[in-house]
Amino acid sequence: MKTGELYKDRETPVWDGAVVKGAETVNKIAGGELRKIPQVRLERLPERAFADWKTHGIKAFAADKRKNHGYGADEALKLSADSFSRCLPQGLATPDHYIFQVLNTQDQPVGTAWFAVQDDYGLRRAFIYDLEIVDRERRKGYGRATMMALEDEVRRRGIKTLGLHVFAFNKAAEQLYRWLGYKVTDLTMEKKL
Ligand SMILES: CC(C)(COP(=O)(O)OP(=O)(O)OC[C@H]1O[C@@H](n2cnc3c(N)ncnc32)[C@H](O)[C@@H]1OP(=O)(O)O)[C@@H](O)C(=O)NCCC(=O)NCCS
16 A cells, blocks of 8 residues: 555644645655655565575664674674574564565665564554665655555554664654654663773
């Protein structure tokens, strides 16, 4: 489903803003700012793309862990590979894990996204494990559009809370999530001694 279709019939404000119909884009006003949001479609990642996605994801997560905590290169890669294996023991068939490729209106892939549904002592919530827009397509609103489409995927499953984790250095992602209305629930702190 496209974000344009999702929002075209909404008359009530979304978050603190309003949604205005557009042909290729949805225009969202939040905090007094208008942003054009391109239409995207989420499609489950095909099996043939899984190995490349996982290899890329392991490297990217390892690089983030190194940058954030100072792990050695090999250790970061091992940590990252272990984490992927733990989270996705059955690959794409792992229950409650949903991995998508993000397609634009020309059906070109512009990114990928991964969330899981978790039962946490009576609280049923979803958690975003990964979101990435390909380099050349960044700063065009696809991150926003993908997040809004993911939120609809989560809502469709009757889940009312969506969480995520951001490394402190990742100001781009932090800004994106704050703009969408995400609030900080925990802070992990560290000091070099
Ligand atoms: C974070 C990421 C998903 C953003 O995707 P994007 O398509 O470039 O984001 P958008 O164009 O929708 O930008 C939405 C808002 O995010 C913020 N933002 C995005 N990139 C930014 C950057 N490089 N610097 C500062 N703010 C940025 C801005 O507030 C932006 O709004 P604006 O363009 O109106 O100023 C993308 O940079 C990415 O894939 N990064 C690598 C992977 C990653 O860090 N994933 C998130 C893990 S938590």
